[in-house]
Amino acid sequence: MTATTTAPVSATSAVALTGVTKVYGRGTNAVLALDRVSLDVRPGEFVCLVGASGCGKSTLLNLVAGLDRPSGGDIAVADGAHPGLMFQEPALFPWLTVEANVEVPLKLRGTPRARRRERVAELLRTVHLADFGRKRPHELSGGMRQRVALARTLALDTPVLLMDEPFGALDAMTRDILHDELERIWTERNLTVLFVTHNVREAARLADRIILLSSRPGRIIWSTDVAVPRPRRIDSPEVAAIAAEVTDRLRAEVGRHAA
Amino acid sequence: MTATTTAPVSATSAVALTGVTKVYGRGTNAVLALDRVSLDVRPGEFVCLVGASGCGKSTLLNLVAGLDRPSGGDIAVADGAHPGLMFQEPALFPWLTVEANVEVPLKLRGTPRARRRERVAELLRTVHLADFGRKRPHELSGGMRQRVALARTLALDTPVLLMDEPFGALDAMTRDILHDELERIWTERNLTVLFVTHNVREAARLADRIILLSSRPGRIIWSTDVAVPRPRRIDSPEVAAIAAEVTDRLRAEVGRHAA
Amino acid sequence: ACGDDSEAGTSGPVTLRLGYFPNITHAPAVVGVEKGIFAEKLGSGVRLETKTFNAGPAAVEAIFSGALDATYIGPNPTVNAFSKSRGEAVRVVSGAASGGVALVVKPEITSVEQLRGKKIATPQLGNTQDVALRYWLKEKGLRTTKEGGGDVTIVPQENAQTVETFGSGAIDGAWVPEPFVSRLVNAGGRALVDERDLWPDRKFVITNLIVSTRFLKAHPDVVQKLVEGQVAANEYVNTRPDESQQAISTHIGRITGKPLDLKLIKQAWPTLEFTNDPIASSLKTGLEHAVAVGLTQPVSLDGLYDLRYLNEVLAAQGKTTVVQP
Amino acid sequence: MPRDTLTRTDAELSGLDALDIAGREKETSRAARIWAATWPKLAALALAVAIWQLVVFSGWKPPWSLPGPLVVGEELLRQAGSAQLWDGIAVTLRRAAVGYVFSVAVGLLVGLAVARSTVLRAAIGSMITALQTMPSIAWFPLAILLFELSEKAIFFVVVLGAAPSIANGVITGVDYVPPLLLRAGRNLGARGLTLYRYVIAPAALPAIVAGLKQGWAFSWRSLMAGELLVVGISQTSLGAQLTYARELADSPWLLSTMIVILVIGLVVDAVFGAADTAIRRRWGVLDQAGR
Amino acid sequence: MPRDTLTRTDAELSGLDALDIAGREKETSRAARIWAATWPKLAALALAVAIWQLVVFSGWKPPWSLPGPLVVGEELLRQAGSAQLWDGIAVTLRRAAVGYVFSVAVGLLVGLAVARSTVLRAAIGSMITALQTMPSIAWFPLAILLFELSEKAIFFVVVLGAAPSIANGVITGVDYVPPLLLRAGRNLGARGLTLYRYVIAPAALPAIVAGLKQGWAFSWRSLMAGELLVVGISQTSLGAQLTYARELADSPWLLSTMIVILVIGLVVDAVFGAADTAIRRRWGVLDQAGR
Ligand SMILES: Nc1ncnc2c1ncn2[C@@H]1O[C@H](COP(=O)(O)OP(=O)(O)OP(=O)(O)O)[C@@H](O)[C@H]1O
Ligand SMILES: Nc1ncnc2c1ncn2[C@@H]1O[C@H](COP(=O)(O)OP(=O)(O)OP(=O)(O)O)[C@@H](O)[C@H]1O
Ligand SMILES: [Mg+2]
Numbered sequence A, B: 001m002t003a004t005t006t007a008p009v010s011a012t013s014a015v016a017l018t019g020v021t022k023v024y025g026r027g028t029n030a031v032l033a034l035d036r037v038s039l040d041v042r043p044g045e046f047v048c049l050v051g052a053s054g055c056g057k058s059t060l061l062n063l064v065a066g067l068d069r070p071s072g073g074d075i076a077v078a079d080g081a082h083p084g085l086m087f088q089e090p091a092l093f094p095w096l097t098v099e100a101n102v103e104v105p106l107k108l109r110g111t112p113r114a115r116r117r118e119r120v121a122e123l124l125r126t127v128h129l130a131d132f133g134r135k136r137p138h139e140l141s142g143g144m145r146q147r148v149a150l151a152r153t154l155a156l157d158t159p160v161l162l163m164d165e166p167f168g169a170l171d172a173m174t175r176d177i178l179h180d181e182l183e184r185i186w187t188e189r190n191l192t193v194l195f196v197t198h199n200v201r202e203a204a205r206l207a208d209r210i211i212l213l214s215s216r217p218g219r220i221i222w223s224t225d226v227a228v229p230r231p232r233r234i235d236s237p238e239v240a241a242i243a244a245e246v247t248d249r250l251r252a253e254v255g256r257h258a259a
Numbered sequence C: 001a002c003g004d005d006s007e008a009g010t011s012g013p014v015t016l017r018l019g020y021f022p023n024i025t026h027a028p029a030v031v032g033v034e035k036g037i038f039a040e041k042l043g044s045g046v047r048l049e050t051k052t053f054n055a056g057p058a059a060v061e062a063i064f065s066g067a068l069d070a071t072y073i074g075p076n077p078t079v080n081a082f083s084k085s086r087g088e089a090v091r092v093v094s095g096a097a098s099g100g101v102a103l104v105v106k107p108e109i110t111s112v113e114q115l116r117g118k119k120i121a122t123p124q125l126g127n128t129q130d131v132a133l134r135y136w137l138k139e140k141g142l143r144t145t146k147e148g149g150g151d152v153t154i155v156p157q158e159n160a161q162t163v164e165t166f167g168s169g170a171i172d173g174a175w176v177p178e179p180f181v182s183r184l185v186n187a188g189g190r191a192l193v194d195e196r197d198l199w200p201d202r203k204f205v206i207t208n209l210i211v212s213t214r215f216l217k218a219h220p221d222v223v224q225k226l227v228e229g230q231v232a233a234n235e236y237v238n239t240r241p242d243e244s245q246q247a248i249s250t251h252i253g254r255i256t257g258k259p260l261d262l263k264l265i266k267q268a269w270p271t272l273e274f275t276n277d278p279i280a281s282s283l284k285t286g287l288e289h290a291v292a293v294g295l296t297q298p299v300s301l302d303g304l305y306d307l308r309y310l311n312e313v314l315a316a317q318g319k320t321t322v323v324q325p
Numbered sequence D, E: 001m002p003r004d005t006l007t008r009t010d011a012e013l014s015g016l017d018a019l020d021i022a023g024r025e026k027e028t029s030r031a032a033r034i035w036a037a038t039w040p041k042l043a044a045l046a047l048a049v050a051i052w053q054l055v056v057f058s059g060w061k062p063p064w065s066l067p068g069p070l071v072v073g074e075e076l077l078r079q080a081g082s083a084q085l086w087d088g089i090a091v092t093l094r095r096a097a098v099g100y101v102f103s104v105a106v107g108l109l110v111g112l113a114v115a116r117s118t119v120l121r122a123a124i125g126s127m128i129t130a131l132q133t134m135p136s137i138a139w140f141p142l143a144i145l146l147f148e149l150s151e152k153a154i155f156f157v158v159v160l161g162a163a164p165s166i167a168n169g170v171i172t173g174v175d176y177v178p179p180l181l182l183r184a185g186r187n188l189g190a191r192g193l194t195l196y197r198y199v200i201a202p203a204a205l206p207a208i209v210a211g212l213k214q215g216w217a218f219s220w221r222s223l224m225a226g227e228l229l230v231v232g233i234s235q236t237s238l239g240a241q242l243t244y245a246r247e248l249a250d251s252p253w254l255l256s257t258m259i260v261i262l263v264i265g266l267v268v269d270a271v272f273g274a275a276d277t278a279i280r281r282r283w284g285v286l287d288q289a290g291r
């Protein structure tokens, strides 16, 4: 966290990474997960990160969230913006009910009880789990857990949202619905979103900008602005075209490594 | 497990479910997860299950694997076929290295040490993790863990394979490669596969038959045979057409519930 | 005396397991073992195994369970062992020591009256010293209760702890046996009462020798030799005090890891009398006192003493015999 | 090749029937559950008493050294009829409760402090186990120096016995909190104390309860020894009774006191067991061991 | 609106440099790590001795009742020079080792059996904690009855003290094995014993190690008490030395014996600590507590 300064590098970025390097482990066992990654995210921008499995996407989000320290380089997050991270795993607290899990960030912020209740109910409705508030995480299906985690992250109410494959365990329909919800919230609250996904169509559906990371070491090798006007539909030809381009780039990248 | 008899109901099925019902919990808290599901899977058939989040897909696989008892109905698995289940979560043993995790089923079957080594190396190559054998699960990325779990399940060498969103955390390219690998293994070993996925294209790419489950209670509401000849490509128009049909059905089903 | 008389009629060597405490009140036992007096008297036909204890209960448990054949022990556990086994388990075959008990108090206390409202320690609720203190206070018109109430608060506690509590000022005095009397005196205490002064002839039992009835029945000859050893040990202790004191110090050092301070032994020595008489009358009187202060029910001590062997030995040596009660 | 995957036999249950079944299963099993929890205890008790009686009948040891169940039972009844036993239990339980509560407070605080601070852990972390191994009697002189012959001396010994064990439970628990949950907590805004309150403490709860259980055993044993420090200050405690029974070579009394201690132990274990079951139910790890 | 996301400043490190840094970090930190682990211990020790000396200087208690560090240090040196202390340590450690190994065997077996079998758990599960609370002295008569005055009597007391604690650790561990891992193990073909060997035992290891640590403390304390059962001439055990030091009111001796016991406790804790660190490293839960 020491490397995360709260003053943004440029007044126009919500998140700014400058030459961020991350090495896991020591000596001969060391893994270079990120290599000199520099990235500026404008306030209110929706950025999608794509890349092969193990290329360092989660690592990058963890660094931005301040949960890990970079081995080199600098990370700056806009004033007062404690970024909310939705982990790749649900990471729910097994000893709490679904409701209580979602309530945790509200409690930690000191939201009054009545308001908390309301907000939890609202969030559970958003993720279509209104009936499951009293259950415990182990009584839920994989996708349901992921949605609880989404609700919990949204409860954080931060201006910067980091999401690590938030819809990976959801069926296409539920995912579509949640895309709409997320887009709505993003617009309403003018959020800045850094979004990791394996689904290039999802990226094209949601992003202002798509960034492609190379595999080990993770480097930004390509990025594109998605100029398709909103509202978008995931099965629209424009989205499909962008998705096809990203797929080609990704294929080239993964192919280069497999070779 | 008592309800799982090893003699198949009909000589032509590898897995046969007859009126399988599953209730979780008791009294007013009870959740009806599966309601009278009947299903025959031919030996060597590749069946994909699709359905909304929380509709009972994982529950069904758990029942077939004998890890849970149905509340009603009967499940029969072909002679001597202990079905191998790849869980929705990686479920790796945190105290073992990647290699050792993959080795567990081989050890349990009493495979000699030299053969074990060979086989583990081969499986890790299959999932493109040859360099990561000495790491521990917590040092891997989400997608890497999922691939280790895949390797471990393949090490079981069972004729019946149950897979719960095995490629959910993988990027499109790695996924494509593993589709090919899985198809190859399936053909070579004449496996019977029951495969849960949220990706309808994936289902159309792999399946002989696609089965659609309704949400709470889970019931089989539709099924289709995929007549596209193999080898298939995930971006071929035939696959896309099937996927589109499944998507429509799924949309109708989820829409019916959301209404 | 006769060194090696191989026993006729005994099949194989007999093992005698003898217990004692590494303690100054067990001086005859300690000296007897240290100087080889028992081994000599028992002869080659008997194998002597010695066991040391640091408190009565374990010794009684060992006798009860058959792990021990004979032991030097205080009057209190003797009565317990006898009465709890309904007079079956043990017999007293000889005395060993008398005296060596005193009430030590803070120096500013000089009279009985000043004990009012004070805390006095005894080794254990209902044991000989405890009874003696209560009875004495009662005679002096001071009330005590079992629970520690009354005019004088009686605090039963281990002797080791008494040294600590007296040193830290938590108690005002203690009715204890040697070497704790000397130790408390050295810690600044004053002996207010020497218990010998309360008894006829200044004699009361502090240590006697008991054997298990089973062993006595099976090997009366061995018991006879053991008593011979006891008499010889007492003889030695009484005639060669300096050597005895040195022997005690060394022996205790070997068992506990630290030789007992020779000065302390010398200091305590005059308060003790080493006699073969078990002073049965003092045991009986003590019991009556215990009943009188309400600490116990009357028990019959009939059959506790079997002093035949002792009297035979004494008679053979031309010494005065003791009274078999 | 189209296949009929939608066949249903008539014998199948409807969804609602299935819910009914679940309900009925529960009712039939309540009596069965109680019985299943009780008969093994009764059987174990019967077996223990039978073996004991057999050994006594065999005449292996004299009856004053090993009294039979009947004699001990009579003694126990006699004791139960007298005020002394109940007073003793009351005194000892009160002391145990006070001492334990104090130990829990100290143990939790020290445990949390050591688990949290690297410096403290390096400084006194290993001292905790070392203190745990120190026998109670070694503390007696210090207890007397500090507290003379007050009940505080007893508490001192009890706390020194139990607190390290509880602290160790806390440390183990904190050390094994899943890192993912810690990160989640920190990301949700928990810091320092709130991180402990919302994440670390509940995640470590199973290990803490285990430590509390071990701590109870330590505190009880230390209490039994410590009660000899201050005997007879007004009442006769259970620890003193145990010692007196032994000093008077009164085997039936000793055994009946042991039975009383065992019964108290069983009751306390039931409390911990209930806590543990509640936690396991919450965490969804119940009912797996038997399988 | 195209944005330049690929800028790099010259000051950045190359990937290889980064690896170098990682390597260098390690080297610089080794000495630092040892120092970081040592100075708090030294500081704590210095602080403790200083306070002790201050209290002694204050004249709060007479020196024979509370000797100063110098006196005790001299005594300790004297003891260290004599064979007796080393003999005592040797005797006691041998007994501790034998008794502990035996307790571990019994505790593991009983713990596994109880954790595994519902009937056994119902029958004797709650007895385990009850047995744990039984003070050692209560077992002395039984120990003498069964084993007379042999070393076996000591072991009996030690095992009854330590085994329940170890069994409790095993039971806690087994009870909290994550159900998902159990299912995974069963699906991979592990059944009964192999399930224990491949899944339950390693998953329960942290709790088992915690139980073993508590068990050590119990066995050591029971041993200190039990050593008075059989006092041998020529070698004086540590337990006996502790008691005699107290009975002789020899404060320096008592304190130096306590120091010896503490040092042994520290060494044993270091062993457990190493085991624990190894497990935590494997599980990836190391180094999180400080944060
Ligand atoms: N705690 C760790 N210790 C050691 N290596 C790690 C650790 N976490 C991640 N890594 C390594 O860093 C690299 C990047 O991991 P990361 O989790 O960021 O990948 P990812 O892009 O999120 O992949 P995925 O899409 O599979 O989730 C991987 O090679 C992984 O092995
Ligand atoms: N252990 C359990 N206890 C109680 N209810 C459960 C349990 N496991 C599953 N359920 C419930 O059963 C239903 C089906 O769950 P299941 O995990 O089979 O869904 P799924 O189809 O795999 O969903 P997903 O695609 O999200 O993984 C859900 O409503 C869930 O809440
Ligand atoms: Mg990731």
Ligand SMILES: [Mg+2]
Pocket (backbone or CB within 6 Å): A141, A142, A143, B057, B058, B059, B088, B164
């Ligand atoms: Mg699922």
